[in-house]
Amino acid sequence: MLKLAWLLVAASQLAVVVGCWAWNHVHHPMGNQLTGDAAGMFLAYGRLAGLLAAFAILLQLLLMGRLPWLGRTYGFDRLARAHHVLGVALVVPLLAHPVLVTLGHAAESDQSWLAQNGDFLRHWPYLWAAALGSGLMAVAIVTSVLVVRRRLKYETWYAIHLTLYLAIALVFLHQVAVGSDFTDHPWYRWYWFVLNGVVALNLAGYRFLRPLWRFHRHRFTVGRLVPETADVTSVYLEGRDLAGFPARGGQFLLVRFLARGFRWEEHPFSLSQCPDGRTLRLSIKAVGDFTRRIPALAPGTPVIVDGPHGLLTADRCRFGKVLLLAGGIGITPIRAVAEDLVRQQHDVILFYANRNRAGIVFEQELAALAAVADGRLKIHHVLSADPGWPGEQGHLDRERILRLVPDVREREVFLCGPPPMMRTLRRALADLGVPGRRIHDERFSL
Amino acid sequence: MNTHRIVSKMVMVTVAWCLAGAAALAAGGTLANLQTAYQGESNAKARYEAFAVKADAEGYKSVAALFRATAHSEGIHATKHAAALKKLGAVATAEVAVPEVKSTRENLEVALKGETAERTAMYPEFIKQAEADNNGKAKMSFMGALAAETEHAKLYQQALNDLDGWKATGKTFLVCEVCGYTALDAGLKKCPVCAAPRAKFDFFK
Ligand SMILES: [Fe+2]
Numbered sequence: 001m002l003k004l005a006w007l008l009v010a011a012s013q014l015a016v017v018v019g020c021w022a023w024n025h026v027h028h029p030m031g032n033q034l035t036g037d038a039a040g041m042f043l044a045y046g047r048l049a050g051l052l053a054a055f056a057i058l059l060q061l062l063l064m065g066r067l068p069w070l071g072r073t074y075g076f077d078r079l080a081r082a083h084h085v086l087g088v089a090l091v092v093p094l095l096a097h098p099v100l101v102t103l104g105h106a107a108e109s110d111q112s113w114l115a116q117n118g119d120f121l122r123h124w125p126y127l128w129a130a131a132l133g134s135g136l137m138a139v140a141i142v143t144s145v146l147v148v149r150r151r152l153k154y155e156t157w158y159a160i161h162l163t164l165y166l167a168i169a170l171v172f173l174h175q176v177a178v179g180s181d182f183t184d185h186p187w188y189r190w191y192w193f194v195l196n197g198v199v200a201l202n203l204a205g206y207r208f209l210r211p212l213w214r215f216h217r218h219r220f221t222v223g224r225l226v227p228e229t230a231d232v233t234s235v236y237l238e239g240r241d242l243a244g245f246p247a248r249g250g251q252f253l254l255v256r257f258l259a260r261g262f263r264w265e266e267h268p269f270s271l272s273q274c275p276d277g278r279t280l281r282l283s284i285k286a287v288g289d290f291t292r293r294i295p296a297l298a299p300g301t302p303v304i305v306d307g308p309h310g311l312l313t314a315d316r317c318r319f320g321k322v323l324l325l326a327g328g329i330g331i332t333p334i335r336a337v338a339e340d341l342v343r344q345q346h347d348v349i350l351f352y353a354n355r356n357r358a359g360i361v362f363e364q365e366l367a368a369l370a371a372v373a374d375g376r377l378k379i380h381h382v383l384s385a386d387p388g389w390p391g392e393q394g395h396l397d398r399e400r401i402l403r404l405v406p407d408v409r410e411r412e413v414f415l416c417g418p419p420p421m422m423r424t425l426r427r428a429l430a431d432l433g434v435p436g437r438r439i440h441d442e443r444f445s446l
Numbered sequence: 447m448n449t450h451r452i453v454s455k456m457v458m459v460t461v462a463w464c465l466a467g468a469a470a471l472a473a474g475g476t477l478a479n480l481q482t483a484y485q486g487e488s489n490a491k492a493r494y495e496a497f498a499v500k501a502d503a504e505g506y507k508s509v510a511a512l513f514r515a516t517a518h519s520e521g522i523h524a525t526k527h528a529a530a531l532k533k534l535g536a537v538a539t540a541e542v543a544v545p546e547v548k549s550t551r552e553n554l555e556v557a558l559k560g561e562t563a564e565r566t567a568m569y570p571e572f573i574k575q576a577e578a579d580n581n582g583k584a585k586m587s588f589m590g591a592l593a594a595e596t597e598h599a600k601l602y603q604q605a606l607n608d609l610d611g612w613k614a615t616g617k618t619f620l621v622c623e624v625c626g627y628t629a630l631d632a633g634l635k636k637c638p639v640c641a642a643p644r645a646k647f648d649f650f651k
Binding site: 029030031036037038039040043105107108109110123124125177178180183184 | 526529577582583585586589590593624625635636638639640641642643644645646
């Protein structure tokens, strides 16, 4: 319901933006500009492209602004994907706007397209800023296309993306200085300021001020580091008044360690334990440059925490019976959710898939949890490459679920693991007749 | 059967011929209109330049500035009409008569009458014709002129209403270099007609 509501809010604002543009150009001193002579139409549709690009940029800021009200509704993973898709799509209006507007003004002043560009840069206020800003945007878009991004260091990509704040400020200058829709129509100008203001406030508040405020209040630092398996390390965050930090088991934090070699990167990690008011535990697998360096973190390192984020909590549970499906390091949120579910007296079955026994994270911990659960937590370790394993061997699939959980259709399902596994399991669950609304997953790639 | 086909073919040919004829006539219409407008703007420019000299001599400094501004504006329109003519393959020609100069009050009345005629009768007609001929460049040229003439008429009327007040200097007029839009300068940042920035304005005081 809320999903639809926010979409409608966005759509209504888009309608206002396009509607005002249409009105302005139909009631133009030179007559209706939407049809008619070429120069007028180049200008009118060029301006529309500019408005659409500017509107999309505002949406982009909201999509990556870590706004809790959006995150709760859609999940940050989906917002991140929308941000990526919309970012690439932005190429169209970002190119169309300068090309069309230049064509239009060139025709009006009887000069060539190139001469008009020179005119823009020399005589028109803030068009140098617009040119610079859109250039920066072009670089950021190109470096975000997957093929290119894979070849870049994360820091490089991140630094380029950071310049977008400057770029957006630069293009905003030309919007209000020469954008005819705004300069000639005071109400539209006010509306535009309010729209930009709302976005800027949300962004400043949630993306920047809230993590800083949380840091100021809780003073997060790295506490103990505990190796869980050969390549998984648990990082215990400590801080002041952590009982006041509103995180639930299954949620994730965006974490920035303020130490050399770490501070430029921010990564999402799930809480692998329900917060106990004294520590927050993140369990991190060494899979890349950044995560491989985690064991080298010094205790006492300050940490900026953005969050909590994510929807994968025991609150999602509307039924008494639950099925938890985890693969590899995907156990982290599932482990924390299991803790909550057991505490809330749910009947829980947990499948945990790994290659071999050495890869199982929290084996003892899970066993201990099952021991205190009075039989309400059943755990099946499914190992795909461990011939000596006395338990379930092979992959976590439809047959195994059907055999071991015959009542799967009566259960709420929580799912976290590598993307291919999640896809397979979603298909399998649909096959088994579990409705989509009862399947909860977390991909937490921001 | 056969006669039927011949008749229908003849009808089609006739219709096509009529359409082509109408189009040719219409194109001639805008071409002639552009020449008329070019003639008119060129003469207006000469007239206003002469009126400006007279206003200066009679001590109406702000009226002189206004006439210099409108003369410049008419020149821009003449240039635009000439460009539209060039696109139609024609050369702009004008016979510029020696303007008849009277007192500044009378000059303003003459100017106001001329602008009013242009903006209520001539340009609206020309614009319709250009639309019918699908000649965007001519239409734009006419519309730019129409928008400016409307402002010119307003300014002449203001001057006539308070002629003594327009003796002093201090009024500055801006003319948009791109489209010829003319107005009393009140810090306008952009041309309301063509969106050109202030850097593209000429000022007269
Ligand atoms: Fe203009």
